Amino acid sequence: MTFAGRHVLSISDFARADILHVLASAGRLEREPRPDLLAGRLMATLFFEPSTRTRLSFEAAMHKLGGRVIGFSDVGSTSTKKGESLADTLRMVEQYADVIVIRHPRDGAARLASEVSRVPIINGGDGANQHPTQTFLDLYTIAKLFPRLVDGGEPLTIAFAGDLRYGRTVHSLLVALCHFGVRVLTVAPRGLEMPDTYLNHAFTAGIDVEPVPSLQEAVRRSDVLYMTRLQEERFPDPLEFGHIKASYRINAAMLAGAPAHLRILHPLPRVNEIAIDVDRTEHAHYFAQAGNGIVVRQALLGLVLGKM
């Protein structure tokens, strides 16, 4: 399987075999670091909106493979502010770099970039649409915790909790999990449930998605609990937000009845939805999850540059 020259735009572009290849490549790099793999190669990071976490993770990944990095993370210092089109910015940067990571506030910006650029584009998040490297790192994390995700066996039960309507990470992860025969539980406030598009996708793939009434029930029945942040601006009534926020907050006491193997993931940053006292429990896995982002992004860089 060759990934050389391939763009990484949307998890929907990747078949099961592609995903497994990325996860296996990340596993190899974790066991055997390759500090010179991308020596002499240059990665450009075009961050049209700030995202310190994603940018640092990509830059760390490139540096750990011996490559170099150029880029911007402040549109104010670029020609975009002078009215330059996205396509023209790409036509310029593709002359400089071997691979381009783009983050942009508009949905579909990465796909547009890929139609202009001769070098591979990696989508670091395009508006509310896609953030495929987050999905790969989520899958890598789950597969590392529970190898039966990819090896087969008793289906994993994965619960999604919080804002399932606007949270793009849960949409992409659900689409990807449809390749792996899992059971899905959802727990979301009224109005913020998983959109029908994704429920239909899961249904077509034969994946059972079951809404459950409480976080407690999700905790009791899951192997993985994937938490997301509730955003106050989604609630017109601040009082209602206060009540709902409280019922979507997990703390150490709530985990007393949890199965020992339950692991809690979160794309971060968390605000109030996971109490600090959860960090000390063996269930907390969100920081390890973020750490996996480095090796997964290393694998994607190595693959699209034809070095793995």
Next chain:
Amino acid sequence: MKERDGSGAHKVRQVEAIASGTVIDHIPAAMTLKVVNLLAEVEDQVFVGINLRSSRVGRKGVVKIAGRELPERTVSSLALIAPQATISIIRDYEVIAKYQVPMPDVFADIARCDNPNCVTNHERWPTRMEVVLRDPLTVRCTYCERTFAANELSLI
């Protein structure tokens, strides 16, 4: 204009006959002017009938473009707004070819994406809608990956 039909009786045409060109019939009445916008060039001689009686679609529209035979590829964009329309190619007042609107796999730069945050609404870039379901016609924006009912979209 009057002409004879096969039975010898007189039939009143609801829209002027054309000697040669293209007739688009059975357009949903409300979509008629959109069809004109989509297919007619500035120099074209165009005859339009709106809210005409039709046993098939109730009230229909007819558009006749004189002097130009539109190829199937051109009229495929009609599938977005008038999928039941029929196309007749006329030469010397005779219908020499008649076909249904072909359904393309992709509508390239025909409709605006309805997602206000889609990159195609902010950059000068052609839109691209892929057909995901034919009935009811449902399309997906290649860029923002959102899915829309075709009748929700506005034409470019």
